[in-house]
Every structure is written in structure tokens, then in C-alpha cells.
Amino acid sequence: MASNLNLRRLRQSSLVRELARETRVSAEQLMQPLFTVQGLKQREPIPGMSGVYRENSASLLSQVEADLESGVKKFILFGVPGQKKTRGFDFNYTANEIAEIKKRFGKDLFLAVDVCLCSSTDHGQCGVVDPSGTRVLNSETVEWLSKAALAYAQAGADCVAPSDMMDGRVGEIRAVLDAAGLEQTLLMSYSAKFDSRFYGPFRVAADSAPKAGQDQVTLKDRSTYQIDPGRYGDALACSERDLREGADILMVKPGMPYLDVLYRLSQKLNTVPWAVYEVSGEYAAVEVMTQQGLINADAAHREAWTAFIRAGASLIITYGARYAKRILV
Ligand code: PBG
Numbered sequence: 001m002a003s004n005l006n007l008r009r010l011r012q013s014s015l016v017r018e019l020a021r022e023t024r025v026s027a028e029q030l031m032q033p034l035f036t037v038q039g040l041k042q043r044e045p046i047p048g049m050s051g052v053y054r055e056n057s058a059s060l061l062s063q064v065e066a067d068l069e070s071g072v073k074k075f076i077l078f079g080v081p082g083q084k085k086t087r088g089f090d091f092n093y094t095a096n097e098i099a100e101i102k103k104r105f106g107k108d109l110f111l112a113v114d115v116c117l118c119s120s121t122d123h124g125q126c127g128v129v130d131p132s133g134t135r136v137l138n139s140e141t142v143e144w145l146s147k148a149a150l151a152y153a154q155a156g157a158d159c160v161a162p163s164d165m166m167d168g169r170v171g172e173i174r175a176v177l178d179a180a181g182l183e184q185t186l187l188m189s190y191s192a193k194f195d196s197r198f199y200g201p202f203r204v205a206a207d208s209a210p211k212a213g214q215d216q217v218t219l220k221d222r223s224t225y226q227i228d229p230g231r232y233g234d235a236l237a238c239s240e241r242d243l244r245e246g247a248d249i250l251m252v253k254p255g256m257p258y259l260d261v262l263y264r265l266s267q268k269l270n271t272v273p274w275a276v277y278e279v280s281g282e283y284a285a286v287e288v289m290t291q292q293g294l295i296n297a298d299a300a301h302r303e304a305w306t307a308f309i310r311a312g313a314s315l316i317i318t319y320g321a322r323y324a325k326r327i328l329v
Contacts, residue, residue: 001306019314025302025328031074031112031275032067032321035205036060038093045190048203048284052319054080054205057097064101067322068108076107076112076317077101078206084122086129086215089146095155095160104157111301112159112188113152115145118208120176123217125210126164126225133217136225143168149173150180159186159249165193171245188275189247190259196227198254198281206279209251239269247313253277256304265311267310273314278304283319298327 010112029283034043034246035046035054040239043059046052065074074131095114098329101111111115127141141164149160160177162169170189177185203209212220229232239250250269252262255278266274301320310314320327 006020009183016327020219021200022305025305025309027071027324027328029074029309029314029316030072030305030321030324031076031315031317032072033317033319034060035078036094036097037080040159046280048201048288049185049205049280049319050287051323052205052283059099061100062103064105064109069104070322071325072315072321073108074110074112074321076114077157078114078119080119080206080208085120086122087228089117089120089144091151094148095151098152098157100128101185103303110158111156112161112186113157115149115152115160115162116164116208117141117144117148117211118164118185119206123211123219124203124257125217125219126222127166128228129215129217129219134219136166138166138168141166142172145169146172146176148255150176150182153177153182153185154180159188161188161190161251163190163193165190165222165227167241168245170242170247174246180230186248186250187246188251189239189242190253190277191239191242191247191250192252192258192265193226194254194258195223196229196254196257196279196281197219198257198279200281200304201284202280215306229257232261236265236268239265243269243272247272248272249275251275251277251317252313253286254279254282255308256282257315259307262272262308263311274312275315275317276308276311276313278308278316278318278320280319298323298329301327 037054040056043055081093116126125136127136130137152160177320252258255276262276286297286300289295
């Protein structure tokens, strides 16, 4: 006798599929990255990332205004200072950009700001390098990161987001913010950030690729501080530590190659929201395949975002947030 099991009944039409679906993505779960670069005459497109730009102060404000009109309310800002340094960093350019955005748009938007040194250092490492050029110094880097976080929070950032992967930076930043009366400023930690090749297009956008040889620095990559792709246990240890040190939101980055990590971590540490970063290389892969006529970009983005929510994310940082109305049909 033929089985009367009919699993296809619930797939028969879009309306039936809609009512059967348990995982949905909504625009309010998305956060849009923004790049602001000091000294740019005109905004510049980023290779492989259609619709994403390196902005200047003026174009940044117009872009945010356009994004608000498209329904985006959450942003993460990356500031790229005009002058690279070895030490003696100042964070005024990014702080001013934050203040301008907040002055103009106030509480209409939620503004997170990435905290790292890789766009500020002449060698492109995420921290201060020791005199032999072979090691990123933890405590000195954490001191600079705390100064950056304080400057951004004082300028009006709603959230600071350290992405450097030094030890102890979450606790230190939280203490510095609280001591300055900024206890309402959120802290989102890039807690499970892997040493990934998928950051390629971003490093062009943020002018932050490691440049071995500069100033006798021999470090070629970020593998001595970002997590090895084969070490789930390290991602767990970093996330547990950051939670203990006071992070409000934890993150897995990149997204698609680390869905298992997102699933396991969000199940295990389930008292805080989890963000996932669909990084530049993931976004560019979809865009490039689309330009080759191989896939439909909107449907592919929608599928990836659904996977992130299914795996346990509350928040998706994606370069496609500003196209959500079109993508989430
Ligand atoms: C800075 C930082 C990086 C990204 C976010 N913050 C790059 C890196 O670690 O090299 C990557 C974002 C992306 O690829 O979209 N440390």
C-alpha cells in the first residue's frame, strides 16, 4: 500500500508555505554598516560591494538620511582617520562624525560604532606592535581602545563595538564608560571573531589590511589574536569571558561559514542577544555571482538571513540592510 504521508502538502503554494514557516526575518533585525573616511573629496564605491561606499562627512549624512527613508534604523559606523600612526592615536574624526549624525537624527536611529585600531595604525594591525615588530601588545592596545570607546560614547554613540580581539577589553571599556557616567551606552562585543579571508573587501574599504614590512613589522595577518577557524572552544571561551566582563550583545563573525558556531553558542549562552556579521566577502560573493548571471541576489540574501535567524541570531549586520524592503518580500 502506498504511504499517505504527504510532506509536499505544506509546500504547495506560497500562501501555504507562508503559514507553515517558523523562521522569519524582519527589517528591524538588520543593522547597516557605514564607512566614513577623512579627507575624501567624493564618496567612492567599494570593489565588489555594489551599493556600499566609502563616504565623506557630507555624503555620510545624506546616505543616513536616505537609509532612514528606506526604513533602516540601526547602523554600525567605521571611521577611517586620514593620518596613520604607530602610537599617539586620536579619535576626533570619528567622534565628530558621530556627533554630527546624532545632532541631525538624534533618537531616530541607533548608532553603534566599531572600536578597533586597524584603520589607525600605519601597519594595519588591530593594535600597538612591540619594538621587535612580531607581537601585538595586549595591555597598551586595550588602553587605546578604551580611549576610543570613551570618545565615541561621549560623542553620542548608542553602542560601542570592540572588534580587535585583545584580552580583557570588554571589562576595561565597561569600567571606563561607567566611571564617566555612560552606563546607558551598550557594549556589543565581537566575541567570536574568526581569522577569516572573507574580510577582504572590508580591508580595502577601511584601508586596514595588514602591511608586513612597514615599520619593521613582520606580522602578516591577524592569526595571533583572531580565532582559528578550527577552534570552536576558543570562540566559546572568548564569548563566556566577554559575557562575564559585561558585554550586552555577543557576536559571531563571519556568518555563513560559522553557522554551527552561532547555533551552539546561542544555545549555550542564551541570556544575551546574539548578533551575526554577514561580512564583506560573503556579501561580495553574492554580488559577484549576480553580476555573472548565476544567481538572484535578493533571493540569495533572503536565504542567508533566514539561516542566521534559524541558527539563533537576533541581529544581523549586513551591507544589504538598506535594501531590506526589496529583499524581504
Ligand atoms: C576591524 C574589523 C574587520 C571587520 C569588522 N571590523 C576586519 C578585520 O578584522 O580585518 C570585517 C567586516 C567585514 O569584512 O565586513 N578589526
